[in-house]
Amino acid sequence: MGNLPSPHVSASGTTTGRRLAVAGVVTAVVVVVAWTQRRDLADVVRGVHLADPRWLLVLAAALLLWWAAWTALHATALAGVTRLRAADLPAVAGGAVSAVALNSVVTSAGLAGLAAMARAGRRRGLPRTEVATAYLLAATVTDLGFLLVLLAGFGVLGARGELTGLDWLAGGLFTLLSVARVALTVLAVRRPAALHALAVRAARVRAAVTRRPAAAPDPARTRELVETAEVLTRRPARAVPPLLAAACVDVAGVGMLWAALAAVGGPHDLGLALSAYVLASVAAILGPLPGGIGAAELGAGAALTVAGVPLGIAAAATLLFRVAEFWVPLAVGGLAWVAVREGEPA
Template sequence: MRRRWARTAVAGATVIALFLVVWVNRAELPATARALRGADPRWLAGGLLTLTLWWSAWALLYLSCRRITRAGGYREFRWLVPVVVGTVAANLMVKSGGLAGLALFLDDGHRRRLSPGRVGSAYVLAAVLAEVAFFVTLVAGTSVVWASARLTRTEAAAVTVFLAFLVARAGLLLAVIRSREAFVRMWGVPARWRDRLLRRPATACDPSKAHEVYDAVAVLRARPLTGLPPFGFALGVDALGVAMLWTALAAVGGGNRPLVALVAYVISAVFGMVGFLPGGLGFVEVGSAAVMVSFGVPVGVAAAAAVVFRLWEFWLPLAVGAVALWWLPRRRPGPAGRPAGSGPAADEAFG
């Protein structure tokens, strides 16, 4: 109960703070409205196309990881697109480190009589590679910012916090090289630190997720070259996210400025991950607009670009994903069967 009240209080304070930000800049609202009304339809069409490619990149990331764990492969593209769209929406709605959508893949695998160990390992492997790809994007974006000396103290603090988080996760993954036991022990350390910090009784840590992550990364360690295609698709997800912000900025009259879009995307994503609300609601909009303003974009135009970007990157995926989440339990079971190379011995290797 206390945790629920604490979360409600934090969410309420965040909403009030965001409202104050809008209120302080209310003089820019007419300029924002004009920029939205005058948006270039060609750039808007390009943004919608980019959104479609972004969904496809997510699908190819999951499919390539399923190919590594022998849970499936690229031939499942048409069948798994609704699952992927629903997964993206679930991960936007729930702050779970990208693992909220795992239930959709496991349910699909159960309906098709696929190995849950293989399906789960593929999903977790995709989540790990997505983190690595975003780290590369983060380094690229912050390099541009530091080169231009435009990183504010707030942005620097957010980037520092997130980099510390990534370093901690990297240390956890390095434990995979040593042994499964060491990895499982390290898995529960963050939860124990959190309990000590909050001065509450220690909560039991479920090791099943740790075993899933270990199995996924161990597969990639045994065959590292097989990780290149999914890593490329993971980079494509972030590149297309940058492209959505780029087209949004150009559509509302902010100019053709891909480097500004890269920096705004990276900083806004960090703000969204550090933020408390699902999907980084509010934090992403403020973070991206602030970065664009720091690069000389007028406040009203930057706000309009943030609105269009979030329409493509959050609200449309959420709406379409909600339809997919409603429809998935109602569609007929897909093609059943076990992929080539499966069997009792192989299943044991994947949990």
């Protein structure tokens, strides 16, 4: 009996094996595409090497704005549920950077970053319940902020007659996801027991699909979601500052893709950058790997090439964009997480 693996280890090994299998399939597809398009890839390398340094500075400025918007998102969410002092902002900024990195490598619907914000809260002596409520408030308005940018951008593209089928598909999918999240918020306020029952059913469906033992939903997480929903419905004005900050996150993301496209000789078209950003974001949400690895790149590249951008330029722009929007924040956030962890008392 002592030599038999526990069910937890077995399930973990199964999950790891499936993720490795998915990663292997994605890698194989990338290798095949790279080999068949090797001539165009030479243009990608050349485009990145010859990127306009002025536009690279714009890209860097957009990245800094993106980080500042993430910090503002979490700071305003915290200020909406507890007293936040100016001295707390450095810890909040570090927690926000670490949260972005954790959410990039863990598939958890954005909840992995709660560990980073909880740690930042402990360092500043903030109550964990209020930190968790603020984090879930920030996570809730993140999609709504993107929806604001999406609606504004679609209005501009529609007025210019530049909406494509891919735009409508990406926008429709994201709208469905947003409606589902809002429905969960309403359900949490009006019928918490029904929300828990829905979570149990979702866990059973997931267990049936993955052929793993069904794990009971964490009642504490359900309770935190209910508390967050109550905050939103009791005083909706508290959600306005985080909502605006969330919209700024996506505005900065569009700016990064716009600057990346211009840096490699592509069109200086904000509407095209918005279209590609929307498709990349939706593809990242639906992609099988954490952080939308592979899916986001395909989404952005497809939107650009459909719009008539040469494949080499589209790929080079997508590469620069993903380095700025994913890999650099992942590296910086990972370093911040490790530095804070090592600095904590044992």
